[in-house]
Amino acid sequence: MRKSLIILILAIVWLSSCGQRSKSTAGRVSIDPEEIDLAESDNGLVSPIHNLDQFIYTDTLYSTSTGKGITIQNSLPKGGMIEPGGTQYSDSSGKRYAFAVFWTRIINETTTPLELNISFPGDSFAIFTPANSYLKLFLPTDTFSYHELSSFNYGLSGVKSFLDANFNKPTELQKTIEPNEEHVFYVATLSYQAGGTPRGALILKESDLYYSMSLAPDGSGTVYCGKIER
Template sequence: MKYTHVYTLFLAFVFCASCGGQNKTDRPKEKTKSETKGVSTSGWINTKYKYTDAAGASLIIQNSFPRGGTKYTDPDGEVYNYVVFFTRIINETDNPLELKIEFPVDSYEVPSLPGKYFKILIPPDTMTLDKESVFNYGLADLDPFLNKGIHRSSSLKRTINSKESSSFYVVILCLIEGAHGTMRTGLSLKGQDLFYRIKIDGSKSNTKSIDKEIHCGSINLKNLMLQQ
């Protein structure tokens, strides 16, 4: 895991009550063309994981720092803050990568607020390298998507062909009041299973720190080993 320069963003979190029994919105599986021939060396990349198969070919996962802190009001009048992250996956293996991700509506309960949850959503937009320096990484006009998806699970199915790469956004919402902390997130791989880690460091705001991994999906490729 590789860290670049430190970027700090403080958030205020109190989360809404569980919205059980909601339906999810599925999107058709996407086939994507290569967005870039290289690996980003941007200062916006927080962590990088490199996995190698028996032939020495690699699968690389890059996770960004947060951007945003934008306010959003849902159709019921609840006011949230949201932050935007992106994950880039570079497939340097000889086989297509089938990516499946799903975040249940109640995937992450706030430890200090039983029955209240983070809202983790995947917009349909594709992130590209030229958007790294833009506000919210170029993700705009989110209100219609959030209005429809805030109380539903969120999923992504995507094919990344051999020697190509693709990126996707993750938006995390919270009610505007609550605990303070510095948030970091990241996708990683264990076997064929995908995990999304959310860390909130409360040390600088005298609040409780939390660290949780969410099992959120899978890939089709096998026998990939993390390179230290």
């Protein structure tokens, strides 16, 4: 009887111990799906696993002689306001501007590094149809994050202070993009006396880069802005 009781006690202790280990292991491997935003793709590039397509306006693969290429994705716009609550942008003279922000994603699928050089001048571009209307382009220095895709202005912050400081200055971007890597950056736009549905896109022609901007129904235009060199 005493031997049977000892065996029963030992069995209960062992079962209790197994249950605790199982619960502890489950707790360590449990992951909240909302905490996972990025995944490793087959080609080694880090890509969002959420639906990036809903934010994309253009998705273009520029093929090279080797059969591999450069992909450039341009987003749909966000904007109208530089801050929540209806805040518009006005320059030091009191002129009011329509604001929009975009992002561009460049993916290097080649076997050599890419030297990305983009520059927007401090001058404005007269590309729209209304008289005395013009466009200004900027390259904000904020680091883009996929976590901010659904955020106000794609997470771009400090818009007023950035535009005030760079309103009449050129803004530039220089970046080396290694093989199987990508770079994502913001493009901010101000349009004066022109309105409508904004669309913007970085376009590659051979090694030259152009930025195309339209405001339907107030016209469109394309401006040279830099190079991608291999």
